[in-house]
Amino acid sequence: MAAEVYAGAVDKGLEGVVACTTKISFIVDATLTYRGYTIEDLAEHSNFEEVVYLLWENRLPNAEEFKAFKNEISEYLSLPADAIAALKALPVKDVHPMAWLRTAASTLALWDNEAQSTDPKAQKRVALRLTARMGMLVALFERVRQGKDFVPPKKDQSLAWNFLYMLNGTDPDEETVKVLDTCLILHADHELNCSAFAARVTSSSLSDIYSSVVSAISALKGPLHGGANEQVMLMLKDIGTVDNAKEWIKDALAQKKKVMGFGHRVYKNGDPRAKILRVMSEKLTKKSGEPKWYEMSKTIDDTVQNEKGLLPNVDFYSATVYYSMGIPIDLYTPIFAVSRVTGWLAHIFEQYSNNRIYRPRGQWEGPEGLKWKPLNQR
Numbered sequence: 443m444a445a446e447v448y449a450g451a452v453d454k455g456l457e458g459v460v461a462c463t464t465k466i467s468f469i470v471d472a473t474l475t476y477r478g479y480t481i482e483d484l485a486e487h488s489n490f491e492e493v494v495y496l497l498w499e500n501r502l503p504n505a506e507e508f509k510a511f512k513n514e515i516s517e518y519l520s521l522p523a524d525a526i527a528a529l530k531a532l533p534v535k536d537v538h539p540m541a542w543l544r545t546a547a548s549t550l551a552l553w554d555n556e557a558q559s560t561d562p563k564a565q566k567r568v569a570l571r572l573t574a575r576m577g578m579l580v581a582l583f584e585r586v587r588q589g590k591d592f593v594p595p596k597k598d599q600s601l602a603w604n605f606l607y608m609l610n611g612t613d614p615d616e617e618t619v620k621v622l623d624t625c626l627i628l629h630a631d632h633e634l635n636c637s638a639f640a641a642r643v644t645s646s647s648l649s650d651i652y653s654s655v656v657s658a659i660s661a662l663k664g665p666l667h668g669g670a671n672e673q674v675m676l677m678l679k680d681i682g683t684v685d686n687a688k689e690w691i692k693d694a695l696a697q698k699k700k701v702m703g704f705g706h707r708v709y710k711n712g713d714p715r716a717k718i719l720r721v722m723s724e725k726l727t728k729k730s731g732e733p734k735w736y737e738m739s740k741t742i743d744d745t746v747q748n749e750k751g752l753l754p755n756v757d758f759y760s761a762t763v764y765y766s767m768g769i770p771i772d773l774y775t776p777i778f779a780v781s782r783v784t785g786w787l788a789h790i791f792e793q794y795s796n797n798r799i800y801r802p803r804g805q806w807e808g809p810e811g812l813k814w815k816p817l818n819q820r
């Protein structure tokens with residue numbers, strides 16, 4: 443009886459369900475736009491901070507606004523000493539950095555006296571703090587894991603520059619900063635993806651920004667979403683040589699395994715971010731003296747296309763881009779979070795501004811009409 447109420451109405455994985463209206467980013471065929479600008483245009487001409495302004499304010503800043511915005515972010519490029527001490531006390535040994543980041547982002551809320559505020563100006567400051575500090579958290583994790591001192595960021599530098607600086611403790615070169623900055627632009631938002639939706643679901647209960655961001659980090663962590671980039675590099679390492687790649691992939695597909703970094707719920711004609719990252723991967727793997735990682739990736743790309751008709755997504759070529767930059771493999775997904783937090787924040791604000799709590803139904807498949815019995819009768 444109950445099973446019939448919603449019979450035929452199940453959209454597993456919510457495929458094709460339009461859950462809200464949005465003006466932040468949009469996918470049509472193989473085109474991704476942020477606030478109406480194509481990702482190719484932004485990746486080539488813009489910078490991460492400007493893209494964040496665009497995502498939050500619905501337009502590009504003029505020169506004065508851009509300077510003021512960068513200054514606002516810089517203001518929060520610091521962490522309270524007590525918060526650093528608490529974060530340093532968290533375990534890092536055998537801890538995945540995404541698990542650590544989830545806890546760390548939640549911990550930061552305890553030092554933010556505006557965390558619960560519903561005043562839009564205070565909420566904007568919370569967003570600026572999270573944007574400035576997400577990279578600091580990831581770098582802090584890595585420094586603690588290596589038994590090294592935390593390197594405080596420099597307020598006159600960009601978020602991309604500072605991330606590399608905090609990670610390595612030395613000034614990064616301009617080209618590497620540009621590569622990371624482009625990666626941050628490419629990962630900043632992606633419509634109603636799993637983590638943005640998680641953020642929106644949490645904020646739809648009118649829960650606070652930190653809670654919504656922690657929900658999003660938790661969703662991003664999974665290998666079907668942001669966790670795929672790390673899995674791609676582990677797969678390449680496992681394959682080992684270009685010559686092994688084709689057979690390895692054919693074998694994996696024959697065993698019905700998923701090849702990480704391929705396929706997409708929305709893109710059926712290719713992910714435009716993957717095209718940009720492929721070019722970067724080819725260039726950077728050559729520059730780092732290890733072109734085999736790109737060659738292997740290209741063989742895998744061709745094989746998966748031929749065998750399954752699937753195209754690479756953002757996570758496939760970003761893996762070899764980060765590897766060429768010498769970034770530890772398990773930091774790839776945290777870097778995704780360093781960028782995507784800005785998109786989550788845009789979604790949280792959009793949700794608050796036009797809210798209705800998310801509350802879908804499930805189609806009942808369990809038994810009905812059962813009667814409770816005392817323990818001695820079961």
Ligand code: COA
Pocket residue numbers: 455665666667668670699700701702703704705706707708750752755756757
């Ligand atoms: N490798 C092999 N087969 C894949 C695949 C992959 N990466 N992605 C999808 N498929 C296959 C599925 O097995 C399924 O085949 P079937 O119909 O024979 O059972 C079909 O393609 C549809 O896949 P499905 O998992 O239902 O698509 P989805 O829309 O639910 O999931 C992803 C989309 C992205 C989660 C999925 O493509 C995937 O798991 N990719 C690998 C993880 C990844 O790269 N995630 C990052 C996304 S940006």
